[in-house]
Amino acid sequence: MSFADKISFGDAERKPSRKRRLLGVSVGMVYLVFPVTDILSGNLTGARAVWAAALLVAFVSSFLATVVANRSFFERSRLTYPLLVVTSVLGVAGALAFGGSWLSLPVYCVVLYGFTLPPLWAVWGVLTSLAVVVGAGLVNRTEADTMIVLGLQVVTLGVLFISVRNTRVLSVKLREAQGEVARLAATEERLRIARDLHDLLGHSLSLIVLKSELAGRLAEGSPQAHKEIADIESVARKALEEVREAVTGYRQRSLPEELDSARSVLRAAGVAAEVRVSGTPLPSLIDGLLGWSVREGTTNVVRHARATRCEIKVTYDGRQATLEIVDNGKGGDGPYEMGSGLSGLHERVEGAGGTVAAGPLPGGGHRLRVLVPAGTEASE
Structure with a gap:
């Protein structure tokens, strides 16, 4: 595996597939069928219907764009927060202007807050969305049952997605910690092998070199014996040099x-x-x-x-x-x-x-x- 492949693989663990993320949130948008029904059934007519359709299309586009722009739980693009603001404004506008089933738009904003914002900010986003649902419901005289259901959805989904994000963050940090422990263990094992090589072979080969030098001086009267001892000394020196190179390689991190x-x-x-x-x-x-x-x-x-x-x-x-x-x-x-x-x-x-x-x-x-x-x- 090349360096680039290794780094890309590590990034993949931190950056879930945008397509998978987009597919997941798109499934949840099925509840927007109720605002669409308001337009198609005639509950909203004339200019109000046109404005409602335009607002709904803009909200969905901004919502999906925010999801795609948010690179991961750790990284935000420059467009993430501006798009989040636009989506929030459109959600509040829809809830205040039309009430009823349109109170579900702030609920979708809560999902974005849970995935995008730090936990404390996300909590404030959930509380603000709850206030918008209640306030817009009262302004438009929405039925109390609808307000209660949507208010509960704001709270429960907010807590759920904040928890999901925190769990994901902790999971990635845990994998990184496990990887670091594995790398440290491998490094420690290499250092142990290097110490053993140096202590055992290095000492023995150094002793062979010294003994060969001494034997060479003692065998000066025999040219053949002197030659053989010189060969032994040469091989021992070369082996000692190779051991030192191996130890250096083991101690060096890649x-x-x-x-x-x-x-x-x-x-x-x-x-x-x-x-x-x-x-x-x-x-x-x-x-x-x-x-x-x-x-x-x-x-x-x-x-x-x-x-x-x-x-x-x-x-x-x-x-x-x-x-x-x-x-x-x-x-x-x-x-x-x-x-x-x-x-x-x-x-x-x-x-x-x-x-x-x-x-x-x-x-x-x-x-x-x-x-x-x-x-x-x-x-x-």
Whole structure:
């Protein structure tokens, strides 16, 4: 599975299908048959019927547009709240103008409040809708039974959908927590294996090298024995070097792991994170170097940027890999100075033949940009 596939899969868990969501709310709109019946049966005639039909079409369109615009329980588009306001105004207008079965429009608004607004705001939306139903019913002299039924629907559906949203949010957070626990467990297991390799094989191979050197000095009188001992020493040194490389690989976290960790850290700090990865899988050395860069850049965003949004973009075209971490923070208004972390990163990237650029952006915010050419080796 490529990086992009992995990230898309993670986003899919957080963003339910819009088509499925739209289908679900569309089924509930069957109760609008009663306002439609008012128009078709002649209860509303003339200009009132025309205005009622236009208002109903506008309400349904705005309602569905709000559902589609709401990306997920965690993310809102720029149109979500404006459309929610328009839908609410149309619902109140229909209830006040026509009464009767039109009092059901605020009930539909309650569904949107439950899915879209934070819990406290959603509660206020439910109370406001209840007041609209009661007030519009009294103004239009709607039967008490109808007002009571619709009022109960406002309260019960409001509580239901607020609970559904909270349950969904908790479910996603639980899956993320389980994934983080699994990643931590895997990391701990790799570190344990690395320690064991280093303690067992590293010690034994180092001892073989030392013994071979000693035996070589003792066997200087026998060229053949000296040659064989030198071969043993060479093989032992090579094996020791390979063990050290393996230990380094086990201890190094991959770029996908660092990206997942960055998501969790940024979200915990109240920063909305957007991660985009494109291109083929990275070579191992570049993968580790960009993973280190993501860790350092994310740490700086959380500690110093005072940002609310951060975008992490990784691209690889076969010739060079590019990492960009851009935030909308307000820290560091004066001359930009690299701290020890970025200075260390700069040295690592330069050792791989790459470049690092970091600093504030003209329009506000900060950017860390790392470019690493393919076919180079990072310095240890």
